[in-house]
Amino acid sequence: MSDKSFSIIGSFKTKNTVEKVASFIFIACAFFAVIAVFSITIYMIISGTPAIFKVGLKDIIFGTVWKPSADVPSYGILYVILTSIVGTTLAIGIGVPIGVMTAVFLAETAPRPLTGIVKPAVELLAGIPSVVYGLLGILILNPVIYKLEMYVYKDSPTHQFTGGSNLISAVLVLAIMILPTVINISEVALKSVPTHYKQASLALGATHIQTIFKVIIPAAKSGIVTAIVLGVGRAIGEAMAISLVAGNGANLPLPFNSVRFLTTAVVSEMSYASGTHKDVLFTIGLVLFVFIMLINIVLNKVMKGGKKDADS
Amino acid sequence: MKRKFRGIITLLIVCVLMAGTLSACGSKNEESDNTTSGTEATDAPEGTDTTETTDTATEDLSGTITMAGSTSMEKLANAAAESFMAKYPNATVTAEFTGSGAGIEAVTAGTVNIGNSSRNLKDEEKSAGVIENIVAIDGIAVVADKANTVTNLTKDQLIQIYKGEVTNWKDLGGLDQPIVVIGRESGSGTRGAFEELLEIEDACKYSNEINSTGGVMAKVASTPGSIGYVSLDVVDNTVIALSLDDVQPTEENIKAGTYLLSRPFVMATKGEVSAQSELVQAFFTYMQSDEGKELVKSVGLITVD
Numbered sequence: 001m002s003d004k005s006f007s008i009i010g011s012f013k014t015k016n017t018v019e020k021v022a023s024f025i026f027i028a029c030a031f032f033a034v035i036a037v038f039s040i041t042i043y044m045i046i047s048g049t050p051a052i053f054k055v056g057l058k059d060i061i062f063g064t065v066w067k068p069s070a071d072v073p074s075y076g077i078l079y080v081i082l083t084s085i086v087g088t089t090l091a092i093g094i095g096v097p098i099g100v101m102t103a104v105f106l107a108e109t110a111p112r113p114l115t116g117i118v119k120p121a122v123e124l125l126a127g128i129p130s131v132v133y134g135l136l137g138i139l140i141l142n143p144v145i146y147k148l149e150m151y152v153y154k155d156s157p158t159h160q161f162t163g164g165s166n167l168i169s170a171v172l173v174l175a176i177m178i179l180p181t182v183i184n185i186s187e188v189a190l191k192s193v194p195t196h197y198k199q200a201s202l203a204l205g206a207t208h209i210q211t212i213f214k215v216i217i218p219a220a221k222s223g224i225v226t227a228i229v230l231g232v233g234r235a236i237g238e239a240m241a242i243s244l245v246a247g248n249g250a251n252l253p254l255p256f257n258s259v260r261f262l263t264t265a266v267v268s269e270m271s272y273a274s275g276t277h278k279d280v281l282f283t284i285g286l287v288l289f290v291f292i293m294l295i296n297i298v299l300n301k302v303m304k305g306g307k308k309d310a311d312s
Numbered sequence: 313m314k315r316k317f318r319g320i321i322t323l324l325i326v327c328v329l330m331a332g333t334l335s336a337c338g339s340k341n342e343e344s345d346n347t348t349s350g351t352e353a354t355d356a357p358e359g360t361d362t363t364e365t366t367d368t369a370t371e372d373l374s375g376t377i378t379m380a381g382s383t384s385m386e387k388l389a390n391a392a393a394e395s396f397m398a399k400y401p402n403a404t405v406t407a408e409f410t411g412s413g414a415g416i417e418a419v420t421a422g423t424v425n426i427g428n429s430s431r432n433l434k435d436e437e438k439s440a441g442v443i444e445n446i447v448a449i450d451g452i453a454v455v456a457d458k459a460n461t462v463t464n465l466t467k468d469q470l471i472q473i474y475k476g477e478v479t480n481w482k483d484l485g486g487l488d489q490p491i492v493v494i495g496r497e498s499g500s501g502t503r504g505a506f507e508e509l510l511e512i513e514d515a516c517k518y519s520n521e522i523n524s525t526g527g528v529m530a531k532v533a534s535t536p537g538s539i540g541y542v543s544l545d546v547v548d549n550t551v552i553a554l555s556l557d558d559v560q561p562t563e564e565n566i567k568a569g570t571y572l573l574s575r576p577f578v579m580a581t582k583g584e585v586s587a588q589s590e591l592v593q594a595f596f597t598y599m600q601s602d603e604g605k606e607l608v609k610s611v612g613l614i615t616v617d
Contacts, residue, residue: 067514068498069514070513070514071513071514142534143535150490157479160493161479161490161491161492161537162492162520163494163519163520163535163536163537164535165519165520243523244527247520247521248497248521248523249519258518258519258520258521260521268521268522269497269499269523271523272497272500272501273499277499
């Protein structure tokens with residue numbers, strides 16, 4: 001009895017039907033995702049390209065003036081693209097070291113009771129909706145950054161004060177938002193390093209810390225890179241939280257400037273835009289889409305590379 | 313026992329999934345059915361819809377009203393056209409948005425029934441026989457955070473602030489703190505009206521461009537030294553509404569025409585409303601009814617008494 005696989009009534013026929021129906025459902029589900037990806041790609045290209053022909057790709061991507069509703073409209077998004085790149089890079093620069101160190105702590109050095117506190121906290125962080133990050137950013141982060149801004153630019157007559165809604169706030173919020181992704185994936189990577197690596201290192205006389213930095217982290221490198229790439233994906237695609245804290249001025253991404261990311265550029269003006277303005281917003285969406293596609297290709301390459309490492 | 317349960321549960325899940333997909337298909341069909349019946353109804357409004365004809369039998373006006381004019385009035389004109397057509401299913405209201413001047417020209421020339429204008433009519437326009445019917449008033453309040461000691465600004469000061477020429481409140485008689493200039497995103501009607509009334513179109517240097525009225529209120533309330541603009545109807549006690557040229561932004565002052573940041577929304581006609589066609593008269597009666605006033609309020613405007 002016990003070695004027989006499950007069945008509802010026990011007859012071979014019903015079992016067969018269940019198998020067939022189940023596999024059909026799986027196929028349908030799988031195609032659902034594929035269809036979604038294809039239709040989104042086609043839709044983005046169809047709706048994003050008209051503006052390129054109308055305004056000119058060079059004017060959009062390398063233009064620095066964003067004045068879509070002026071008498072002579074100008075649709076330059078260079079600063080917006082730069083902001084997305086700079087903002088994401090900085091967020092990764094802050095978030096990844098913290099995330100990886102947390103993962104090391106969880107996987108290696110944490111005493112059991114502490115793990116019980118840190119791990120649920122990280123998981124909770126992953127579940128917080130992004131708009132809540134944005135609200136906390138407005139209420140807590142912005143006033144603090146504004147004080148800093150007033151201190152730094154105390155006597156500057158030319159600086160435009162942003163009230164704390166600037167690149168720094170956006171980067172800090174993004175850095176916190178990518179933490180759960182980075183921590184969870186790095187932790188899994190660190191834990192999957194074979195124990196005999198660690199044992200061998202310790203047996204050779206290396207200390208625990210030396211072992212972590214010279215053996216375990218290098219061995220888990222590909223997993224950590226995956227974590228970083230996923231973190232980049234999360235940071236570049238985030239819109240809600242940073243639309244609340246970044247100020248949304250299309251300026252050069254300097255620390256105390258009010259800045260606009262690719263995502264917020266689309267979100268903030270979609271509701272009232274019309275004509276060419278709307279088409280350009282779709283083009284911004286297309287640019288963002290291309291960015292995310294590139295990141296995904298990199299991710300795939302990295303994951304394949306990781307597998308090769310494990311095999312050898 | 314356990315295994316049997318698992319089987320039953322699997323079956324249940326399969327059933328639920330199947331039901332889900334089937335019902336999804338079903339609802340889609342229903343939807344498409346609805347749309348087809350909808351188009352049929354518009355194709356042949358008489359006869360097919362018995363419930364509505366009884367409702368509007370007494371007000372059975374047919375014909376077309378044409379409107380042209382101000383782009384700022386797009387929201388109001390479209391909302392009015394839509395709800396008017398819902399009330400009088402045989403009537404058609406078309407609206408074009410060509411700019412206030414063009415709208416008045418068109419109504420003077422008699423090519424449209426109603427010319428929309430987001431400013432008062434000029435004397436020469438009035439002398440051409442065009443009557444100014446104000447249907448709503450657009451009011452914008454300039455707000456600052458509660459700790460601000462400046463309570464009044466002149467028009468020039470406001471322009472200087474938004475152009476980035478004055479960057480500290482101490483230059484305006486307030487505390488020594490920088491001004492954080494907050495505005496709406498481009499494309500917003502409030503921003504369009506604000507910049508148009510101060511004649512600073514596309515010359516503003518915003519430090520924050522926020523895409524909602526509520527967002528501007530929250531940001532101004534929480535940022536010391538900030539200044540922003542919102543529709544008058546949302547101002548509450550989390551911020552202070554600044555007086556402009558010593559006039560407080562109240563509905564009374566706006567109706568009296570003394571407040572700077574307000575403008576009338578005019579639906580001009582050639583000759584008095586009473587001299588217009590029955591349908592146009594019905595349109596103005598509708599705009600002045602309680603229903604019409606609700607509509608004006610719903611698009612964030614002030615009603616005219």
